[in-house]
Amino acid sequence: MKEMKTTPQQTEGTETKSKKALGDKMKAIVIHNFGDGNVLQQEEVTIPKIEQDDILVKVQAAGINPIDWKVRQGYREDFLQNNNPGILGWDVAGTVIEVGDLVTRFKPGDKIYANPSAARNGAYAEYIAIRSYEAALVPKSISVTEAAGVPxxxxxxxxxxxxxxxxxxxxxxxxxxxxxxxxxxxxxxxxxxxxxxxxxxxxxxxxxxxxxxxxxxxxxxxxxxxxxxxxxxxxxxxxxxxxxxxxxxxxxxxxxxxxxxxxxxxxxxxxxxxxxxxYYSIGNGAKLAEIGGLIEKGLIKIIIDRTFPLENVREAHQLSETHHAKGKIILTIDQKTNG
The missing domain is CATH 3.40.50.720 (NAD(P)-binding Rossmann-like Domain)
Structure with missing residues (x-):
């Protein structure tokens, strides 16, 4: 994993400590074949490496969307060919851990939310690599759990x-x-x-x-x-x-x-x-920032039906598949981190 960029607020000791704490492995919910909820398995996998325009995010919450279980059922047959193991989840909120060489808008410690590309592995995991242009800062008026239901x-x-x-x-x-x-x-x-x-x-x-x-x-x-x-x-x-x-x-x-x-x-x-x-939506950090501004002004409320811990992802999928959820369904992964 490449060197983490520092900011004036960071010390060399803090950076070293963060890297040591990170390690090489993470917990994730993966799929190796298509099917019902039983194909969702918790495993230990390698933390993704970031590219020059990426940010590495410690996931705190992930939103459940119909695209998740549609992919799980085989709606996109190319998914497992391009992502192995396959990790679902393309609504995410969390803390920036590392930034690529070309990234200037974010720094380690920032709270972000994003709708990352479904062409890459998703947020049912402790860490996710995201294109920086897909992300925006979480509005200060909402929690990370609420933020994961927005993008x-x-x-x-x-x-x-x-x-x-x-x-x-x-x-x-x-x-x-x-x-x-x-x-x-x-x-x-x-x-x-x-x-x-x-x-x-x-x-x-x-x-x-x-x-x-x-x-x-x-x-x-x-x-x-x-x-x-x-x-x-x-x-x-x-x-x-x-x-x-x-x-x-x-x-x-x-x-x-x-x-x-x-x-x-x-x-x-x-x-x-x-x-x-x-049509379908493509993640756009600038658009998400505009939406965040409306949230900050109190013009938009985030409606959350239920939250589930990551290990209860099958139950979360079952609720989403009923089409009767009120607002959003959220997985919580790590609510304690401060980056």
Missing amino acids: LAAQTAWTGLFDKANLKADQKVLIHGASGGVGTFAVQLAKIAGAYVIGTCSKTNIDMVKSIGADQVIDYKNEDFSTKLKNIDVVLDTIGGDTQVKSLKVLKAGGILVSTVGINAAEKSPRPDVKTIG
Whole structure:
């Protein structure tokens, strides 16, 4: 492992002590083949080495997202070929331990959060190597546990609403899965932007979705949104299937449907007068810093359903797979470190 950069606040003794304490091995949850939760195994593996534009982070918390168990099930068949052993988890918050030669924005001891690339091993581990441009400093107003629930979901919501759909003030936006990870951030970001926000969720989550800014909430189990709504400017779809097909009906001419699960509605219910876009989020530290600023101002709340210790990762996956989690699910790895 390369020499750790020092700052004026660090002493040579502190640096040496940190390196000795680090060692070469770390605890991680790995997969060697695809399948159910039983393929998630705790093992001891080598701490990743960093490249010139990387930061090495001591993981304190990791967010659970659907992409995690989809990869585990074989959704990305190339994953195990490129990552051996395969370590899942692409929402992370923790402490910077080491920085690459080209890194100037971070120093050892900084608290960061990030949505690292899924092309590399993830955060179900004690340490992770991250491209520095994917990370941002954790907002001082939240804990590392809360911070781990922000990057992927919040950036996915931002990308869909603003980069893809170009949502404007006074437009009407329909957000499916409004009580989920992406949905809770989408509701809040759309409201900050001045849109009229409509969310769908189950009856038990209606009050929560209203509390974070939704102007109207529809119980998807007992109400058909497609018969209640019309002239919608933007639909953010995190569900797919029939929900996506029905969503085309409520859009106004020139409206836009953006989906995190791909586009399958056009063939079943074509509407040449609307636009459909499938997309996914890419980690962007600058965008994450902007979101952090909104959190610091108290404009965005992080909704956490449950936290699990790393060794209970199978249970965490089971909860995520139900699609009924309220907000985010978090794994806690090391909450004691100060870097």
